[in-house]
Amino acid sequence: MSIPAEPSTPVASDFIREQVQRDQQLGTYGGRVQTRFPPEPNGYLHIGHAKSICLNFGVAAEFGGICRLRMDDTNPETEDEDFVTGIEQDVRWLGFEPGETLYASDYFETIYRWAERLITEGLAYVDDQDAETISAQRGGFTEPGTDSPYRTRTVEENLDLFRRMRAGEYPDGTRVLRAKIDMTDPNPQLRDPVIYRIRHAHHHRTGDRWCVYPNYDWAHGQSDAIEGTTHSVCTLEFDSHRPLYDWFLERLGELGELPRPLAERPRQYEFARLQLTHTVLSKRKLLHLVTNGLVDGWDDPRMPTLRGLRRLGYPAAALRAFCAHIGVAKVNSIHEIELLESFVRDELNRISERRMVVLNPIKVVIENYPEGQVEWLEAVNNPEDPAAGTRQVPFSRELWLEAEDFMEVPAPKFYRLSPGKEVRLRYAYFIKCESVVKDASGAVAELRCTYDPATFGGQAPDGRKVKTTLHWVSAAHAVQGEARHYNRLFTEAHPDAQEGRDPLEFLNPEARVIVTGARFEPSLAEAQPFQHIQFERLGYYCADPELAGVFHRTVGLRDDWAKIRKRQG
Ligand code: ATP
Ligand code: MG
Secondary structure, three states: OOOOOOOOOOOOOOOHHHHHHHHHHHHOOOOOOOOEOOOOOOOOEHHHHHHHHHHHHHHHHHHHHHEEEEOOOOHHHHHHHHHHHHHHHHHHHHOOOOOOOEEEHHHHHHHHHHHHHHOOOOEEEEEEEEEHHHHOOOOOOOOOOOOOOOOOOOOHHHHHHHHHHOOOOOOOOOEEEEOOOOOOOOHHHHHOOOOEEEEEEOOOOEOOOOOEEEHHOOOOOHHHOOOOOOOEEEEHHHHHHHHHHHHHHHHHHOOOOOOHHHHHHOOEEEEEEOEEEEEEEOOHHHHHHHOOOOOOOOOOOOEEHHHHHHHHHOOOHHHHHHHHOOOOOOOOOOEHHHHHHHHHHHHHHHHHHEEOOOOEEEEEEOHHHHHHHEEEEEEEEEOHHHHHHHEEEEEEEEEEEEEEEEEEOOOOOOEEEEEEEEEOOOOEEEEEEEEEOOOOOOOOEEEEEEEHHHHHHOOOOOOOOOOEOEEEEEEEOEEEEEEEOOOOOEOOOOHOOOOOOOHHHEEOOEEEEEEEEEEEEEHHHHHOOOOOOEEEEOOOEEEOOOOOOOEEEHHHHHHHHHHHHHHHH
């Protein structure tokens, strides 16, 4: 079962959806549509996977089909049960219901039996050469490959050797099973690909039952066929594997091994993988960041993983809207991270309650405000959403203001607070700076102000205007906390594409900046884990699920994407 993506994010058609439609019209699969999302549980999902999830679950939902979540768990050394659980959580968080998880490892017996069938049909052989020799014999794009000396082994000998491989008689790397196709095929993928290798390794699900494991090409299409997948969607780099995908399924179909008629076998379609500026989208590289302590974990808000982005405060709906917007194409392209952020900002603007927080506080004393008096002012939670209601914010004689909102000698066009100038305090009054108090070093330590009681609510009865409205927090009521700000994880826009350089060279040491000593309005003491909040005038923040009083800045308020678009013309 899968649930549809937001009705508010309509998905344009694309070549995959057109193909599904064509198959529906032709009746290729008797009206069935079945897709799958097949991660390898060797890491947590990143935003690239979100594109594939939205596509596969989206297509299934739109065409009344189903999408299955399948673990492609054929590499025992790198895979792990925790990743399986994490992947399931991430798919659900993104807004899709995967139902019961399927596993390629559940098909190991069938896939093994099919391999024996290839052998008995003379379509596979055991090769005793090492990986290097096999690779050298593969040839290149311009020269054909050369036959292995083991290519002419008899069926009996191959079957015996393969069974002994399975029985554990040989050490890792000493033998492989290869499909017998054509060493001169123009597509190197078809030059007798390796389909089984020996790995004496513990598998997170099958334990020590197996010491031979199928390769991707001899597991993926087979799993698709067993499950009844109709449209097997993968990324572009697999397009040279498609003839192999077809070759295997056609042979198995002709041999009567497939659960459905050959005409209804799954077919592979390739789309461009998501690439984003200023980050890397590869589980291997992300794993490196985690294992080397370059980030705090897979859910570090600096990470482009779904759990990292969630902790940073990205709403799942924004990711879905972004994926719907960029669409699905057959050419690789790199998207600006600012475009993604603009979707996040739009969604957060809709759903975030507003609060007042002072990040870099300077004390203000309102000299003519009665000592001990507190007024609870009504503040709007979200001007975009009347249903979000209002809250009470305390106002008193001593307040915190943002230090940046004051200049003793104002620069040109500085319309905020300075001696003799008047500003509006949000939801409260006009205040005027009368004098400053300096500390021993001569730095401004405190502002002495007066307020005009007649300006309650932000309007002066005599019609005089102020240029600026500032946010503030009542000192006596403030709660202290921490804001964490983020810069790009990589300083280079394309860290992966720097000739001869390791992307890690461009890892930004300033990717996280911790701001301590922030003063929050008291209602923030009750912030819920993952709650999205706009700190007025500062940005969109998200309450950390574990660290009390810590808020991550999800995105700033300014739309950098609009700027980039203008520059690009
Ligand atoms: P990685 O290089 O990050 O390990 P992968 O392709 O090896 O990526 P899998 O777990 O095998 O990771 O991927 C599961 C599915 O997600 C595959 O169908 C794959 O094509 C798709 N996918 C992975 N990365 C992206 C991406 N950047 N954009 C779109 N789809 C992706
Ligand atoms: Mg993979």
